Amino acid sequence: xxxxxxxxxLFDALARVGKALGSGKRLELLDLLAQGERSxxxxxxxxxxxxTTCSAHLQTxxxxxxxxxxxxxxxxxxxxAGPDVAALYALLRDVAGARNAEAAAARDTYLGPADTxxxxxxxxxxxxxxxxxxxxxxxxxxxxxxGHIPGAISIPLDQLAERITELPADVEVVAYCRxxxxxxxHEAVRLLTGHGRPAVRLADGMLEWRRDQLPIAA
Amino acid sequence: xxxxxxxxxLFDALARVGKALGSGKRLELLDLLAQGERSxxxxxxxxxxxxTTCSAHLQTxxxxxxxxxxxxxxxxxxxxAGPDVAALYALLRDVAGARNAEAAAARDTYLGPADTxxxxxxxxxxxxxxxxxxxxxxxxxxxxxxGHIPGAISIPLDQLAERITELPADVEVVAYCRxxxxxxxHEAVRLLTGHGRPAVRLADGMLEWRRDQLPIAA
DNA sequence: CGCATCCTCCAATGTTTCATGGAATAGTGT
DNA sequence: ACACTATTCCATGAAACATTGGAGGATGCG
Numbered sequence: 434x435x436x437x438x439x440x441x442x443l444f445d446a447l448a449r450v451g452k453a454l455g456s457g458k459r460l461e462l463l464d465l466l467a468q469g470e471r472s473x474x475x476x477x478x479x480x481x482x483x484x485t486t487c488s489a490h491l492q493t494x495x496x497x498x499x500x501x502x503x504x505x506x507x508x509x510x511x512x513x514a515g516p517d518v519a520a521l522y523a524l525l526r527d528v529a530g531a532r533n534a535e536a537a538a539a540r541d542t543y544l545g546p547a548d549t550x551x552x553x554x555x556x557x558x559x560x561x562x563x564x565x566x567x568x569x570x571x572x573x574x575x576x577x578x579x580g581h582i583p584g585a586i587s588i589p590l591d592q593l594a595e596r597i598t599e600l601p602a603d604v605e606v607v608a609y610c611r612x613x614x615x616x617x618x619h620e621a622v623r624l625l626t627g628h629g630r631p632a633v634r635l636a637d638g639m640l641e642w643r644r645d646q647l648p649i650a651a
Numbered sequence: 652x653x654x655x656x657x658x659x660x661l662f663d664a665l666a667r668v669g670k671a672l673g674s675g676k677r678l679e680l681l682d683l684l685a686q687g688e689r690s691x692x693x694x695x696x697x698x699x700x701x702x703t704t705c706s707a708h709l710q711t712x713x714x715x716x717x718x719x720x721x722x723x724x725x726x727x728x729x730x731x732a733g734p735d736v737a738a739l740y741a742l743l744r745d746v747a748g749a750r751n752a753e754a755a756a757a758r759d760t761y762l763g764p765a766d767t768x769x770x771x772x773x774x775x776x777x778x779x780x781x782x783x784x785x786x787x788x789x790x791x792x793x794x795x796x797x798g799h800i801p802g803a804i805s806i807p808l809d810q811l812a813e814r815i816t817e818l819p820a821d822v823e824v825v826a827y828c829r830x831x832x833x834x835x836x837h838e839a840v841r842l843l844t845g846h847g848r849p850a851v852r853l854a855d856g857m858l859e860w861r862r863d864q865l866p867i868a869a
Numbered sequence: 870c871g872c873a874t875c876c877t878c879c880a881a882t883g884t885t886t887c888a889t890g891g892a893a894t895a896g897t898g899t
Numbered sequence: 900a901c902a903c904t905a906t907t908c909c910a911t912g913a914a915a916c917a918t919t920g921g922a923g924g925a926t927g928c929g
Binding site for chain 4: 674724
């Protein structure tokens with residue numbers, strides 16, 4: 434009863450998924466894929482990887498069952514195998530942030546000084562329906578196109594400075610991005626408040642919005 | 652903005668937690684620790700590891716922040732750093748089972764033929780309050796002592812054959828164990844039905860019971 | 870204090886993984 | 900068929916990891 438060989442085989446099989454989560458580059462790829470499907474080349478440049486290196490990491494993720502592929506002409510688009518994969522990534526991130534001091538320190542360093550005010554999703558939804566604020570999606574345009582918070586407008590961070598005039602000067606902006614560990618909304622709020630615009634950021638982002646199955650506009 | 656060095660440092664820090672989940676032995680240790688705290692020696696024998704090897708794995712888990720220690724005399728007891736760690740382990744397990752064909756096959760091989768009937772938690776709680784069934788915790792006695800389903804009695808699997816007479820012959824037994832991937836309840840139900848006793852198993856176990864914050868008896 | 874227990878640290882070994890560049894493959898367009 | 904693009908496969912050296920035995924540190928007991 435309970436053959437130790439089978440038991441080891443089971444845990445080793447589970448570990449293959451764990452191993453796939455055991456590389457910063459692969460986690461970065463998952464982070465990108467959580468926003469929508471992407472070609473290999475796009476992922477490589479976005480994550481700062483060599484093409485073959487990126488492909489190898491994607492193979493690892495695919496063998497673990499975490500991502501799936503779709504062929505479109507000569508391009509191959511990778512995507513997360515399912516919403517549970519995004520949830521796993523988010524939980525790994527949250528556990529690391531809560532339990533691992535180094536991870537928490539790295540997060541705080543990356544996100545920069547805690548000088549930006551944040552609102553939670555309930556407050557955003559309440560104030561959005563009240564017409565009190567304007568939600569701005571500061572992620573790259575294609576991520577906005579792959580799904581965004583209903584009512585939000587898209588101004589990618591790298592266009593925000595030049596397009597700041599598109600925003601009404603007297604309505605508060607709520608900027609959001611990929612997720613709680615994404616730097617874009619922090620930068621956006623700093624830029625906006627630096628220009629004297631009232632701006633806060635959403636405490637998390639699309640990753641958590643999708644995870645909790647809130648409505649999404651396409 | 653968004654220093655790539657800091658970004659890499661963040662993902663590498665998250666990856667340290669992922670790496671900790673990238674070994675079958677470490678997952679087995681987490682599986683055991685999810686049932687309650689344990690000494691190093693106990694963990695080593697339970698997982699079939701050398702003492703130093705076990706200690707090394709525990710150090711890895713501790714550095715990742717997934718486990719914590721408590722000294723009691725010469726013994727050192729390890730425990731999960733928090734309930735979120737158990738949730739992370741459970742989700743990894745579930746994602747692997749759902750997305751990775753090898754993991755699913757390994758699980759099915761380990762748990763044996765699907766010849767045992769399962770009930771879910773709602774049904775168990777309903778029938779327990781109705782006095783319709785008797786819940787039997789077939790985990791080792793110390794895991795029962797560390798917390799169990801209210802109303803359940805403890806008959807460890809390795810004592811079940813000799814203590815079968817303690818069970819009323821005409822009341823259905825619901826056996827449960829560590830979790831959905833634990834073999835004990837499967838074996839218990841096979842043993843009981845093999846003796847002509849009416850028995851089913853709980854579809855999951857204490858891991859999921861704790862995760863969903865259901866009441867626990869001590 | 871001396872000794873036993875329990876565990877961690879250290880060093881050495883073999884194994885696995887990672888990054889990279891070149892070759893091979895699949896699909897597109899001419 | 901041919902060139903071209905996008906990606907995977909393969910081989911290689913460098914780095915990281917797992918396992919094991921023995922030394923060492925902390926605690927408890929007589």
